[in-house]
Amino acid sequence: MRFGAAEREAVPPAETMLIPKTETVLAQLRDLLAPRTDSRGQERGGLYPTHLNNFLSCSLRYYFSRVIRIEEEEEVDETLGSNEFGSWLHSTLERLDQEYRMKGKPVDAETVKAVLKEEYHTQFGNRVIESGMNLIFYRIAEDLMLRFNQLQEERYNGSLEVLQTEEEWSTVLQVPTAFGIIPVRVAGKIDRVEKLTGPDGQVTIRVADYKTGKVEAKDASPKPEALLTDTKYDKARQLWLYQYLVFKRMLDQGQLRFANGWEAGPETAVLAGFYSFRNLGAGFIENQLSLGDARAYVEQTEAHLRQLIADLFDPEKPFQKTEDRAVCQWCDYKKICGR
Numbered sequence: 001m002r003f004g005a006a007e008r009e010a011v012p013p014a015e016t017m018l019i020p021k022t023e024t025v026l027a028q029l030r031d032l033l034a035p036r037t038d039s040r041g042q043e044r045g046g047l048y049p050t051h052l053n054n055f056l057s058c059s060l061r062y063y064f065s066r067v068i069r070i071e072e073e074e075e076v077d078e079t080l081g082s083n084e085f086g087s088w089l090h091s092t093l094e095r096l097d098q099e100y101r102m103k104g105k106p107v108d109a110e111t112v113k114a115v116l117k118e119e120y121h122t123q124f125g126n127r128v129i130e131s132g133m134n135l136i137f138y139r140i141a142e143d144l145m146l147r148f149n150q151l152q153e154e155r156y157n158g159s160l161e162v163l164q165t166e167e168e169w170s171t172v173l174q175v176p177t178a179f180g181i182i183p184v185r186v187a188g189k190i191d192r193v194e195k196l197t198g199p200d201g202q203v204t205i206r207v208a209d210y211k212t213g214k215v216e217a218k219d220a221s222p223k224p225e226a227l228l229t230d231t232k233y234d235k236a237r238q239l240w241l242y243q244y245l246v247f248k249r250m251l252d253q254g255q256l257r258f259a260n261g262w263e264a265g266p267e268t269a270v271l272a273g274f275y276s277f278r279n280l281g282a283g284f285i286e287n288q289l290s291l292g293d294a295r296a297y298v299e300q301t302e303a304h305l306r307q308l309i310a311d312l313f314d315p316e317k318p319f320q321k322t323e324d325r326a327v328c329q330w331c332d333y334k335k336i337c338g339r
């Protein structure tokens with residue numbers, strides 16, 4: 001990892017690593033969280049689950065990564081990294097959904113293998129796959145994609161329909177802060193939205209996130225009060241916000257309309273969950289957070305979010321090192337902050 005000279009100058013010495021929330025920093029934060037539109041007309045900015053997790057685990061890390069934007073430099077390596085592996089699987093799953101399942105075309109083992117291979121070459125060009133670690137990764141990826149496909153067929157046998165993939169959902173929340181009332185865009189990119197029809201005909205919208213790491217049921221079962229404090233619930237916070245975004249749109253618009261023409265009314269059940277590729281046997285690992293019906297869920301979530309964002313803007317609370325040293329273990333900024 002290397003950092004540019006400009007960023008190095010902006011960082012105070014390690015021993016005094018308390019970053020005050022000056023007017024300038026608060027203005028930067030406000031701009032960061034406000035909704036904006038980029039040159040291509042895409043909505044941008046705001047608070048995403050990863051940003052929130054960063055802030056809750058260590059406010060200094062949030063400052064480095066979001067406010068002054070010190071980014072990890074991409075390392076060029078012939079062997080696939082975990083991020084590359086994850087994005088390769090994600091794009092394969094996305095294409096299988098968009099080009100096959102959502103068009104009513106069957107997905108057999110040969111299709112899975114062909115799309116996986118095409119995506120490998122699209123993403124990694126001519127990086128060798130015939131030997132070494134890349135060959136091992138390739139075999140693992142193929143096995144995971146085939147097993148996932150098979151389990152979907154066996155478990156759901158036509159009762160599961162993919163409605164949407166890789167789309168960003170967002171809303172804007174007005175938040176009273178020490179800096180005045182500010183509009184904050186809350187957003188998340190949702191891997192897959194599914195429609196599951198039960199044996200009794202009851203329909204559930206499922207908001208699914210793919211995880212290439214291991215996820216267990218306990219990772220999706222936080223107590224509501226732990227959501228705002230406990231660093232081990234970073235995955236649960238993601239599901240919490242995804243489910244909120246779906247409920248919020250459903251309530252604001254009175255329904256959800258999908259590209260296939262299906263409309264979900266405001267009473268439709270919504271669940272968020274993970275597909276963990278290191279725990280495929282567990283199936284869809286549901287968000288166990290209980291916040292009541294859609295309206296109660298939205299109200300409680302917004303109260304929590306307002307509290308968190310007000311904390312972020314509180315000039316009495318400088319950005320500082322976390323007390324939980326376990327968080328530092330994999331942090332990119334260890335060398336700067338002296339941990």
Ligand code: SF4
Nearest residue numbers: 058321328331334337
């Ligand atoms: S190393 Fe630890 S204290 Fe320093 S920024 Fe990272 S998480 Fe925070």
